[in-house]
Amino acid sequence: MNKLQERATDLLKGGTVKLIIGFEQGNNKIRPFFCEKPEDAEKLIYSDDCSTNNAVYLTKKELIGDNKIAIIATYKEIASIIQLNKENQIKKENLMVLTVDKDGDVTELTSFEEMEKFCEENTPAPDPVVAALIEKIDKMNREERWAYWKSELDKCIRCYACRAACPLCYCNRCISEVNCPQWLDPWKSTLSNIEWQINRVMHMSGRCTGCGACAKACPLDLPIGILTKKMSTDIKEMLGEGEGGNVLSTFNPNDKENFIH
């Protein structure tokens, strides 16, 4: 057993935690693993190659209840945990955050300062594919952009996998489910598909940690991840970093714009 597995065994045996959310090797890919029994601990591995952002499970009451749990976290999870905490969605006393370094040593990040430091030191390089696509779209004229997005989003089947995969889409009732008024048509249509994505991006503004789980979850491989990516970059440039990651519920009297007459 490696150090991670040993630590996991101890935690579960000693009853320190009820559940460890981590990763295991699936048939073809790394997948999330919910480890509840000490004897299962040997299945745990550490990898940042999992397409899921496991922080998404931290807001699932039915999974966690009032139990203390541990999460084996990579940059993605930790960035999300920091944001979730700012949004009052984390009970710190019930959550243990573990990371594994390149030597296989397990570290517990006990405070949010430590987590923030971890994120600063481990920020992944930007994805060149995403950047290239954004640049390509930026260079199109408006009609071309419209045609591009219309044809892409026309394919969307509104399965809401993007919503389910996102750790920050934790609302009990999504706007897509509100029917008084019916903001979004519930069926698949180009209009409501576009409207849904606009809502998703607006709701993510300033909050998105850029983990890319939404795009990876899309069964049609639609380029929806670049919407949040583009929005995050532009917001930083236009408005700076918002308080608590939230740019839309704070303001600066000197915010600059050039379109209000």
Add this chain to the structure above:
Amino acid sequence: MSRIGVFICHCGENISATVDCERVAQEAGRLEGVEFATDYKYMCSDPGQTLIKNAIKEHHLDGVVVGSCSPRMHEATFRKTCAEAGLNPYMCEIANLREHVSWVHEKGEATTRKAIQIVTGLISKVQRNKPLNTIKVPVTKCALVIGGGIAGIQTALDIANCGQKVIMIEKSPSIGGHMSQLSETFPTLDCSQCILTPRMVEVAQHPNITLYTYAELDKLEGFVGNFKATIRLKAKSIDYSKCTGCGLCTTKCPNKKIPSEFNEGLGMRTAIYVPFPQAVPNKPVIDKEHCLYYQKGKCKICSKSCPTGAIEYDKPDEFMTIEVGAVVVTTGFNVLKTDFFPEYGYGKYKDVITGLQFERLASASWPTLGEIRRPSDGKIPQKVVFIACCGSRDPAKGIPYCSKICCMYTAKHAMLYQHKVHGGDSTVFYMDIRAGGKNYEEFVRRAIEEDHVNYVRGRVARVYEKDGKLIVKGVDTLLGAEPVEIEADMVVLATAGVASKGAEELAQKMHISYDPYHFFAEAHPKLKPVETNTAGIFLAGACQAPKDIPETVAAASGAAVKVVSLLSQENLVREPIVAVVNRCAPPLFSTCVGCFMCETICPYHAIEHEEIKDRKTGAVIKTIAKINPGLCQGCGTCVSFCRSKSIDLEGYTNEEMYTEVMALLNH
């Protein structure tokens, strides 16, 4: 199926000249849900209103749309009409057919069409409207005044004289504030103490005023009409019920070398002390930081000397919770100390003093008995330089604003100096002389012309000491920018007026806004000068910006009237246009997920945390946002921010607005 009534007003010919009112009514009458539609010459007239009332009763209308002038004109009128006929007033909407249609468009088909569309939009909206009831908030009939300077004194007396109860708290041992430190006041040169002390005594003796000195606000909760304030009563170490104020203890206290705050450090006081002879209350407190007993555990001389046994060393600070309906903040200001000005000596030279220190030197009582003697050696200065705008109007010093009072008090200082030191020589360096105010300009002219104060327009670059003199290097910009060098015996800096210490912290406790300089912000610079953005909290005096005494007193009386008009009501009646967080059946309880990101959006701090608890165990199931209807003013910014649409604004709900927009377009 709703039963809407539509009433189109001709407004004489104001509307009907360009809009075919009859057709608007006819078309509206054909819409789904419309039970009754008509047009009339003057809908706001008595017969017009009777027409509406009769229609409501006769047709059992459950909603009304009046097509008339702007709702800003007659919305209240028509809502009242509906209420009189038994229809909830918020089931009435006004289509603006005059200001937004007939007066701005030519006669024609397009104009009539637009009128029909607007009416259609509102017919759809009113079908979604819910009856709303005005919000009644009971009022606690007592006001809290924070700060016992002239602003607080005036406010408290005015409120108390109207028969309302007042609680005044003052953080220092005596009320009186900065005004009690002043020698004489411009532009009349009457003695500050003489006009102030009677009012201080009146506060202490007024049956409607309860005074707590040495007390500070610890916490403020609640909202207009219903505040709950926690007051920290700092331990005075003296039982005031026993103390007779004989003052024996203060003469016996061995620690006599403590710089007196009242004298701005120019005189000394003891550790057990009354700040000044006319203090109210005129009873001592023990300054624990300097008391030998508190610091070293030995002494107790005051206790031994006290004839009534009033000294109580071991009493801790106490906390008191009071309920008040309104709060007036009158915490005043401070002046910058000389050590803010390295170019003028950085607090190094004893004879470079602030204007407030000069007030003490000129004061008849203390520490020089009214003789102008400089602090370093007690000599009478033969040459004095006054420097105006020290810090003020200087963005590089972080104080771009004008401190307003300095021009006048500097003229007064120079004048007092000339009166007291015959043959003395005084120079004032100034940027501009701002003497706007009744008899102010005349006062300054008197200083220049009758008392021969030498006014030099220009800045001082540096003050340094050489051979026992203070060398003041400046420039006279009216004489071709000639450098001026004066060998002075004393230099008085008119240092900038700044927010009082702890102003920011106090503002945060009360949730009122403040400007970048920590002065408290009024709700509107012109029309709401004594209100804050938090209903029920008012401001007066220099806590808002530097102000002189007449202005402060005027503002204090203004704030008092606002308080009295609030406290004279049994209930506050408020429009029910407030935001609400939805509630639904368990296990969800509300669609609010408690992210509380809306908290920062609310300018009124109306968003609170509500814990939903298990009825049996009392365990917290969920924490959701709750909007305090007493604080909410109904802007609705939180509503459009909320991602899960868990907040809605009564009167402008998502459904109402959505329906109105879609109906406008679909017609």
Add this chain to the structure above:
Amino acid sequence: MKLGFYPGCSLQGTSREYNESVKALAPFFDIELIDIEDWNCCGATAAHSVNKDLSLALPTRILALAEKQGMKEIVVPCASCFNRLSVTQYELAEDKELKKKITDTIDMPYEGTVKILNVVQFIDQYIKDKLTEKIVKPFNYKVACYYGCLLVRPHKILKFDRVEDPTSMDELMKMIGSTPIEWGFKTECCGAGLSVSRTDLVAKLSGNIVKDAADRGAESIIVACPMCHSNLDMRRPEINKYLKEDVTVPVIYLTQAIGLAVGADPSKLGLQRHFVKVTTL
């Protein structure tokens, strides 16, 4: 420890001893100062009084060269060069369009990442900690620390010391055993570039400075600016003529004083190059 170094024109000419003393001091503290290769004039007063773009382009080229040569920090002893370089870096950081225009002009990439240190900052950061232990001969004199204009102003840009009453040099002088005096002319103007065209004005302005220092018993005036030095030192005959007395207090560079204290060879510090002889020391 290697640091970038920008001498500037004065340090190659009238103020060779400043250059020499900075360079002589470095090895005592295991510091190697590496000149920016192919450096040019910063433009000094001349450029920024006639052509703003030029006055920005010249320093930008210097900073761009430093970046290209991999320097993270550069030491700029001349107060005027320090001022011009810092102002340029500030203005270009504030205005993206301007930055583009200037970098297009010099046709070199420029990021604005190089940290610019004046001589006092350099000593504070890299010498101060080890200074006390290195002292072999305390500089046991009454001194007047003279800061002049360009070292501390404008504060908004330089963010160095207390603008109206700087004390950083006083602190350093205390460390090497001196007694700094309190005086009124720490940041008064010496007359600067008017040295050549209006020597009479310089004699008056610098005269007041020298006189106040001497009257208060200063045994030397400590400076960190070549211009101040030449006005207080080289213009002493004119000053004395204006003052109608013979003031002999010498003017020496901060680096020379520290150099003496740590036992550097006086000739390597260039002390012999002054007009007002440094004999009493």
Add this chain to the structure above:
Amino acid sequence: MEESNNNFEPRIIAFVCNWCTYAGADLTGTSRIKYATNVEIVRFPCTGRIDFMLLLKAFAGGADGIIVSGCHPNDCHYTSGNFHARRRWIVFRNILNFLGIDVQRIRFSWVSAAEGAKWADIVNDTVKEIRELGPYTEYKKVANYLDEEADSHE
């Protein structure tokens, strides 16, 4: 068949706050300044209340243009609603533009209660501009996918 731009009458919805722009538009009326009939005003308490979804819905409902207007910065009746709204619009407009939605069709402005003439100018300018841009056909097509299918069968 698109209508020719000359006789095309755009539908424009104006989302305005009650305290500044609505009152400003009232002043346009009391000053009897004439402007185009193409704009219909919807009253909100504050620009902060104007949900971005309502703007999208207006386009979906067939609007060719939109005006959003409220109090000038620092003049908000509720002190900061317009500041929050401004941020929201900065982000929203940016996203729409990236998606290729025609942001030229949304006119944002500050009109105070004293700017009756400015309101008339804003309306007239917007009507002129939208008239030049023509009907927002591409959005209308997407909004009603049945029509789009019908089109593609032609």
